[in-house]
Amino acid sequence: MKRVIVVFFLFVSSLSFAQEYKMWYQNPAGKVWEKALPVGNGFIGGMVYGNTEEERIDLNETSFWSGGPYATSPTLNRDSLEKLRSLVFSEKYKEAENMANRVLFSHGSHGQMFLPIGSLILKFPGQKEATSYYRELDLSKAVASTRFSVGKQNYEREVFTPLQEKVLVMKLSSTEAMNVEVLYRTPLPEGRVVQVQGNELQIGGRNIAHEGSEGALRFHGIIHVKQSGGNSSRTDSSLIISNAKELVLYVSLATNYQSYQDVSGDEKALARARLTSALKSPYTELKRKHIEKYQSLYNRVELTLGSDRREPTDIRLEKFREGNDPGFAALYFQFGRYLLISSSQPGGQPANLQGIWNASIRPPWDSKYTININTEMNYWPAERTNLSEMHKPLFEMVKDLTKTGAVTAKRLYGAGGWVAHHNTDLWRLTWPVDAAFYGLWPSGGAWLSQHIWEHYQYTGNLHFLKENQEVLFGAARFYVDILQKHPKYPYLVINPSTSPENAPEAHQRSSLSAGVTMDNQLAFDVFQNAIWASKILGVKTQFSDSLKQLLKQLPPMHIGKHGQLQEWLDDVDSPQDKHRHVSHLYGLFPSSQISPYRHPALFSAARTTLEHRGDVSTGWSMGWKVNWWARLKDGDHAYLLIENQLTPLGKNKDGGGTYPNLFDAHPPFQIDGNFGCTAGIAEMLVQSADGAVEVLPALPSRWAEGKVKGLKCLGGFEIEELVWEKGQLKRLVVKSHLGGNLRLRLPRAWTKGVEAKGENPNPFFFVPEIGEPVVSSEAQIHLPQIRSTYLYDLKTEKGRRYVIE
Ligand code: FUC
Numbered sequence: 001m002k003r004v005i006v007v008f009f010l011f012v013s014s015l016s017f018a019q020e021y022k023m024w025y026q027n028p029a030g031k032v033w034e035k036a037l038p039v040g041n042g043f044i045g046g047m048v049y050g051n052t053e054e055e056r057i058d059l060n061e062t063s064f065w066s067g068g069p070y071a072t073s074p075t076l077n078r079d080s081l082e083k084l085r086s087l088v089f090s091e092k093y094k095e096a097e098n099m100a101n102r103v104l105f106s107h108g109s110h111g112q113m114f115l116p117i118g119s120l121i122l123k124f125p126g127q128k129e130a131t132s133y134y135r136e137l138d139l140s141k142a143v144a145s146t147r148f149s150v151g152k153q154n155y156e157r158e159v160f161t162p163l164q165e166k167v168l169v170m171k172l173s174s175t176e177a178m179n180v181e182v183l184y185r186t187p188l189p190e191g192r193v194v195q196v197q198g199n200e201l202q203i204g205g206r207n208i209a210h211e212g213s214e215g216a217l218r219f220h221g222i223i224h225v226k227q228s229g230g231n232s233s234r235t236d237s238s239l240i241i242s243n244a245k246e247l248v249l250y251v252s253l254a255t256n257y258q259s260y261q262d263v264s265g266d267e268k269a270l271a272r273a274r275l276t277s278a279l280k281s282p283y284t285e286l287k288r289k290h291i292e293k294y295q296s297l298y299n300r301v302e303l304t305l306g307s308d309r310r311e312p313t314d315i316r317l318e319k320f321r322e323g324n325d326p327g328f329a330a331l332y333f334q335f336g337r338y339l340l341i342s343s344s345q346p347g348g349q350p351a352n353l354q355g356i357w358n359a360s361i362r363p364p365w366d367s368k369y370t371i372n373i374n375t376e377m378n379y380w381p382a383e384r385t386n387l388s389e390m391h392k393p394l395f396e397m398v399k400d401l402t403k404t405g406a407v408t409a410k411r412l413y414g415a416g417g418w419v420a421h422h423n424t425d426l427w428r429l430t431w432p433v434d435a436a437f438y439g440l441w442p443s444g445g446a447w448l449s450q451h452i453w454e455h456y457q458y459t460g461n462l463h464f465l466k467e468n469q470e471v472l473f474g475a476a477r478f479y480v481d482i483l484q485k486h487p488k489y490p491y492l493v494i495n496p497s498t499s500p501e502n503a504p505e506a507h508q509r510s511s512l513s514a515g516v517t518m519d520n521q522l523a524f525d526v527f528q529n530a531i532w533a534s535k536i537l538g539v540k541t542q543f544s545d546s547l548k549q550l551l552k553q554l555p556p557m558h559i560g561k562h563g564q565l566q567e568w569l570d571d572v573d574s575p576q577d578k579h580r581h582v583s584h585l586y587g588l589f590p591s592s593q594i595s596p597y598r599h600p601a602l603f604s605a606a607r608t609t610l611e612h613r614g615d616v617s618t619g620w621s622m623g624w625k626v627n628w629w630a631r632l633k634d635g636d637h638a639y640l641l642i643e644n645q646l647t648p649l650g651k652n653k654d655g656g657g658t659y660p661n662l663f664d665a666h667p668p669f670q671i672d673g674n675f676g677c678t679a680g681i682a683e684m685l686v687q688s689a690d691g692a693v694e695v696l697p698a699l700p701s702r703w704a705e706g707k708v709k710g711l712k713c714l715g716g717f718e719i720e721e722l723v724w725e726k727g728q729l730k731r732l733v734v735k736s737h738l739g740g741n742l743r744l745r746l747p748r749a750w751t752k753g754v755e756a757k758g759e760n761p762n763p764f765f766f767v768p769e770i771g772e773p774v775v776s777s778e779a780q781i782h783l784p785q786i787r788s789t790y791l792y793d794l795k796t797e798k799g800r801r802y803v804i805e
Contacts, residue, residue, distance in 0.1 A: 021334045023313040023662060024136035028052060028146075034659035034669060035314075037137040037144045038357050039168065041161040042345020042393070044253055045356035046120075046168045048159045050135035050146040055122040057159065058359045059168070060114075061219060062348040063257035065368075065426040066208045067112040068216025073404070073431040075411040076104060085495050085514075089487050093510035096496060100436035100512065104412075109211045110433050112425040114352050114367035116359045117219060117253060118186025118203070122172075125179060126150070139331070139338045142294040143287070152176075162290040163345070165278040168251040169286060177230060177243035182223060184237070187361045191219075193237040199225045201239055204267075208361065213427075217255050220267040222275050224250040226283075248283050250275055260400050260428040297341050298334075300386040301710035303681075305330040305703045314660040320646045326703055329642055329681060333385075335662050336678025339671060340381055340390045349426065350393040351378045355671040364668050369397075371444035372422040372500040373581065377620055377672040379451055380590060380627070380679030383458040384686075386710050386718070391455055395468065397428070398448050402474050405430040405445050409478050413442070417477030420444035422500065437511045441498045442482065446522045449475040450590065453529040457714045457764050460738045462536070469533055473540060476530035476547060479523050483550065486515055489569055491555040494519045499567050502579045506572035515569040517584035520555045525591055527551050528768050536763075556771035557587065557594075557602055561778035564612060565594075565605040571776055575612040580621035582613050582628075589627040592689035593770050596633060600783045602773050607632050607784065616644050619656035619664040623676020630683035630698040633786045638684050639700035645677050685722065688713035691760045691767045692791055694745035695722055696729055715764035717742055720801060732804040736796035740764070744792045744804070756793035 029035035029049040036047040036058070045060035080103045087096035130148040137144045143160045155174045162169060172178065184193050184203045191205035200222055207217040223239075225232070230243030241247060254270035256263050278286065308327030309316050316328050343355035352358075353374055358367040369375045375394070382391040405418030408430040413419065421432040422441050432439035449471050456465045483492040493515030500518070503511040527547040534544035558566040562575050567584045587593040588606045596603040610628055617625070622645040629638035649657040649665040656665045656673065664673025684698040685708050693713045704727045711719045716738035723731040729747060736742060741762040759767065775781070794802060 021139040021331050022136050023139065023331070023335065024134065025050075025312050025314060025660070026133060028133065028135065029661075032660075033058070033359055034663055035661055037135070037661055038339065038342060038355070038663075039137075039142065039144050039159055039161045040342035040356045041163050041166065042343060042348035042356070043166040044161055044168050044251070045343065046159065046161060046251075047357055047359065048144045048146075050144075050157075052130040052133070052148055052150070052155075053124055053127045055124070055157070057120045057168070057170070058357070059117040059120060059221075059251065059253065060356050060358060061117055061253040061255060062356055063255045063426065064115050064117060064207060064217060064219050065112050066115055066210035066215065067213030067427060068263060069261050070213065070404075070427045070429065073408045073411050074104065074107060076413075078414060081413065085484060088496050088512055088514050091507075093512050094508040096512045097436045097510040100440050100496065104432055105435050105439065111366055111368050111423045111429045112210055112213060112427060113208070113361075113363055114354070114358050114426075115207055115361060116187060117221065118184055118188060118191050119359075120223060120249070120251060121183040121185050123181040123183065127155070139334050140295070140298065141291050142298070142338065142342065143291070158287075160287065160290055161342070162278065162286050163293040163341075164289050165286070166252070166274045167278040169278070169283070170249040170251075171283060172247040172249070173245070177245060178241070178247065179243065180241045180247065182225060182239040182241065182249070184223065187359075194220075196234045196237065196239060199227065199232060199239065216263045217257055218267050219253060219255045220271045221251065221253045222271050224252070224275055224279070226250075250278055252278065257426070260404070260426065294341065297387060297389070298337060301337065301708070303330045303333055303706075303708045305706045313662065317646060317648055317658060317660065317662070321643050323702065328646065332646060332662060333678050333681045336381055336674045337385050337387060339674055340378075340387055343671070344378075344390045344393050346389060346392040348393055350375065350397050351671060351675075353670050353672065364670075366425070368423060368425045370423055371420060371448060372441060373583075373624070374620060374670065374672040376447055376451070376590070377623065377676045377679075379675070381675050381682065383454055384679060384682045384712055386712050388455065388459060388712070391451065394448070394451055395455070397424070398452065398471055399468070400428045401430055401445060401448065402471055404428040406474070409481075413478075413482050415478050415481035417474040417479070417481065418445055419478050420448065437498070437503070438501055440496055440512060441500055442478075442494065443497065443519055443522050446475045446479065446526045449529070450525060453533070457766070458712055458716065460716050460764060465533060466537055469537060469539070472526070472530050472533050473543070475526045476543075479526055480546070480550060483523075484514070486569070489515065489555065491515060492550065492553040493555060493569070494523065500581045500583045502567065502577075502581050502583070504568060504570075504572040505574065506570065507568070513568055515555050517557060517565070517567055518586050520557070521584070521587040521591060521593055523554055524551065524593065524768065524770065527554075532766055552771070557773045559601060559605040559773050559775040559779050559781065561776045562608065562612070563605060563779045563781055564609045565602065573609070573612075577612065578614050578617070580617045582609065582621070582624070585609060585628055589624075589631045589683070593768055595690045596784055596786050597690065598767070599770070599773070601775065601781050603632070604781050604784050605773075605779075615641055616652045616655035618666045619645065619658075619670055619673030620666065620676055622656065623664070623673040623680060626677050626680025627683050630680055631687070633698050635684055635698035635700035635703075638680060638698050639702055642677060642681070645673065682711055686711045686713060686719055688715070688717070688765070691765050692743040692745040693717055693734070694789070695719070695732060696724055699724065699727060701727065715740060715742070715762050730805070733801055734796075734804070735801045736798060738764070739796055739798035742794040742796045742802070744794065745789045746792055748788045748790045751790040751792045753790070754792065756791040
């Protein structure tokens with residue numbers, strides 16, 4: 001059928017084709033953290049090893065970090081700032097970098113670290129020779145379980161972190177009586193067993209002082225054991241259970257952290273209150289409610305991409321590149337959604353570089369927030385994969401950053417508004433850290449502010465926009481105050497800055513620069529969002545008018561001599577540059593400034609840039625590339641990146657990959673790659689950033705048949721059903737949550753030639769009007785070949801469903 005029939009009716013029972021997605025293994029994790037399985041509820045995180053003789057669950061608590069509230073941010077005097085700017089403008093980049101290192105980075109700090117609590121250890125004497133071993137993480141229930149036999153005795157364990165409570169729960173059962181010793185082990189210098197009393201092991205300690213910031217956090221934990229049958233006894237540091245038929249363990253953790261400024265909490269009272277609340281329900285009830293709450297989030301999206309291989313997950317990972325396991329990408333996609341639900345819950349901290357899972361007291365990059373890509377990437381799946389509520393911890397953090405960032409804006413730049421640089425942490429760090437090469441980039445706040453606007457565009461929540469307007473206006477105010485007239489080019493630019501972590505040879509291998517493409521794109525979005533928000537909220541009209549004037553003075557994008565999108569204002573890109581950051585493609589994704597329909601030349605330049613950069617890279621870089629190739633409407637190339645990413649670590653030449661527990665490998669583990677690829681898979685199936693909802697924009701030939709349900713689009717449209725066969729669209733059901741015009745971009749034949757014209761009248765599909773690119777006279781531009789599509793307008797009513805087939 002190749003036509004559009006619009007049938008709208010109120011009650012349609014939504015099709016369900018849920019596949020049971022499970023990760024499963026035939027061996028325990030042993031000593032390998034990257035084989036253990038993650039559980040979490042945004043407050044407590046656990047890594048379950050499934051070891052038979054000595055079980056181990058590594059524990060984390062969302063607010064347990066090193067250091068304490070920061071008192072101040074460094075100051076930069078006006079003269080130094082002007083000197084830096086003039087060095088950059090006079091192209092003395094290395095000198096500028098050296099000077100910046102002297103005047104701004106002598107503090108030598110990097111920010112604070114996300115810390116582990118330690119491990120719950122269960123010793124089972126005699127359970128060494130296990131047979132019939134099996135362990136799994138059931139993604140449809142968020143429960144990890146382990147089963148095995150020793151002799152004639154069968155053992156079973158279940159671990160989950162109830163989403164409705166803030167504890168971790170473990171049930172152990174066996175066909176005969178069990179003997180277990182319960183202990184706590186920790187790498188923390190000041191972590192210990194505080195008391196062993198009755199059926200409880202109480203643990204506690206302090207965090208670590210770091211980089212001159214005194215440790216201000218304490219934690220307290222209670223490991224509470226409910227036992228059926230048998231006896232128990234105690235040592236100084238452990239509980240010994242003998243002859244029990246069944247055991248249920250509850251782990252409750254808390255710290256004295258209240259906010260980035262306030263550490264006056266009572267961790268003991270909180271840990272006790274969390275435990276008491278969890279103990280009110282019997283185990284089965286606790287589990288039932290957990291699954292119910294979890295499924296109310298997880299089940300919103302279903303994805304089938306063809307058959308699954310019935311083999312253990314680590315084996316499927318090994319064989320994925322053989323190509324006959326399309327279902328594995330769907331499993332990986334759902335694992336990404338599982339990770340977001342598990343690591344980012346309202347009230348807790350946002351997902352950091354490792355989500356909520358870290359076992360080391362010196363974690364890579366401090367397991368904190370790198371906001372020149374990684375933290376933003378963590379939240380790309382939030383709206384599109386229908387987990388909008390999981391975005392909240394990020395919004396809370398951004399709100400805090402507007403406060404600490406206002407101090408930094410004043411002290412470093414003499415500017416209003418707020419700023420954050422390339423890192424932040426629990427204490428809401430906003431000043432530059434590491435070294436000028438990485439840290440002197442004043443656009444971290446600007447990028448994070450996009451998430452506020454995105455949430456509004458997906459949900460239409462006016463109250464939210466109002467509440468968070470200062471995030472948008474403050475980011476714009478900061479840029480207004482720091483923009484400088486470029487001496488060589490006729491534009492207003494940000495100076496000093498960097499194109500994150502990359503440096504052209506022609507600039508003395510210094511990253512310091514002025515008017516880098518990504519900054520220009522960010523400033524454009526920041527101003528544009530503020531202008532739109534001002535109009536919607538009816539506030540700050542004068543400010544908005546001034547932004548409209550400034551917008552026109554920002555540098556347009558430049559297409560350089562190799563036909564590439566320029567990363568810098570000077571045409572100095574090297575086609576040999578394979579750097580993992582491709583920051584100037586921010587304009588292609590996550591932003592929507594570069595469109596094949598509106599700006600074919602830029603679109604072609606973006607493609608050339610990506611071809612130059614190549615495919616295999618660090619984990620997160622590959623995750624970003626999936627999204628870019630999806631936006632470039634090239635499904636097969638996007639799929640190639642998924643293959644590269646879903647390759648066991650070590651098998652890609654010079655690059656990352658994936659660990660047996662499907663954690664992304666930068667290497668080491670960084671969760672951004674998981675989230676980036678998850679968002680990318682969604683973008684291959686549905687896009688809505690270019691003024692219309694486009695279905696199957698980048699379907700790879702490997703996914704000839706498939707179905708997806710529940711992906712979200714701008715304007716509150718939900719794809720309730722999208723079915724394709726032999727690579728062709730078969731059926732589409734869209735639910736309109738907000739009403740308004742649904743503009744669809746469909747294969748030409750589906751619209752019977754009726755084409756919608758002009759801008760999409762639906763205000764949530766605001767499309768930025770960017771300036772004409774500047775094109776090098778040496779550039780050869782091959783305009784893209786993309787499939788022919790037509791726009792089709794459908795007036796929708798709030799709450800109704802529309803079937804198109
Ligand atoms: C950025 C990246 C690195 C790494 C780190 C956490 O600095 O350039 O690759 O992901 O963040």
